[in-house]
Amino acid sequence: MDLEAVAAALAPRLIAYALARTGRRADAEDIAQEALTAVVRRWRREGPPASPDAFVFAIARRRAGRANARRALAAPLDAVRHVAQRGPSVEEAAVGRSALAEVLAAIRSLARRDRETLLLRIAGELDIASIAALTHSTPAAAKMRLSRARRRLAALLSEPDHARRTRTA
Amino acid sequence: MHEEPEPLDVDARVRAALAPDDQAARRIVARALAAREAAPRRRRQAALAAGIAAALLVAAGARLSRSRRAPAPPPREQSLAVSGQGRMVVVEREDGRRWIVGPPAPAGHGGYVIFVASGRE
Numbered sequence: 001m002d003l004e005a006v007a008a009a010l011a012p013r014l015i016a017y018a019l020a021r022t023g024r025r026a027d028a029e030d031i032a033q034e035a036l037t038a039v040v041r042r043w044r045r046e047g048p049p050a051s052p053d054a055f056v057f058a059i060a061r062r063r064a065g066r067a068n069a070r071r072a073l074a075a076p077l078d079a080v081r082h083v084a085q086r087g088p089s090v091e092e093a094a095v096g097r098s099a100l101a102e103v104l105a106a107i108r109s110l111a112r113r114d115r116e117t118l119l120l121r122i123a124g125e126l127d128i129a130s131i132a133a134l135t136h137s138t139p140a141a142a143k144m145r146l147s148r149a150r151r152r153l154a155a156l157l158s159e160p161d162h163a164r165r166t167r168t169a
Numbered sequence: 170m171h172e173e174p175e176p177l178d179v180d181a182r183v184r185a186a187l188a189p190d191d192q193a194a195r196r197i198v199a200r201a202l203a204a205r206e207a208a209p210r211r212r213r214q215a216a217l218a219a220g221i222a223a224a225l226l227v228a229a230g231a232r233l234s235r236s237r238r239a240p241a242p243p244p245r246e247q248s249l250a251v252s253g254q255g256r257m258v259v260v261e262r263e264d265g266r267r268w269i270v271g272p273p274a275p276a277g278h279g280g281y282v283i284f285v286a287s288g289r290e
Binding site for chain 1: 178179180182183184185186187188189191193194195197198200201202204
């Protein structure tokens, strides 16, 4: 395995996964950076991990959870600042207009474990065994969650006014 | 009646929405690979900081233990030997110091007690 090739393959998947988890590109890039730096250091120090994918996504999952928790804690302050600024930031406005907002809103309405399984599969491109290991589940349960999440997401995204409803909610 | 998208269409739609721009991905890869040089230096700095912190802790602990050390023990109690010689009472300490207490003076002669310390001061 070539470290640079592995890092290049992992970076876009990590960013996509972290973006879906946090909803912010800046946070997503920070999380991807930390996870990728961790695997590079580990690789150089002790050789490649048994599964680089599992290694980086385990880190990214934890970091994304912390980023969301930090944001939840800071939400009241952000709300005050938001009111003071009388409007969304440039990034938020851009995201709000995009297809990303619709997809993120649909993903957020999934059950937490279904959502995690779906994101690790679609954005992280992990196999079912790795997803089961990361989510402390069994492959059969992971498959079931993935199937359910896909069906639900398909239904949500096919609703013509889903994005509008979620944006105004 | 609209058709629901197939699951794989959903995958493609989600991937398209979440896809990062190539520049960001390349930047992240480059930074991660460049972390090689920074890592040992940071480890050295962390080790140095840990060493300094440990030394400070040891010094503070030593100082604290010195300040908390029990004060010098009180002087050992010395036994007294009391003997009487007639109407005189002689009190003698272990170190040889001696007090002689005489009888009270008769009335009209002052009413005092002679207290004589003998032996070394």
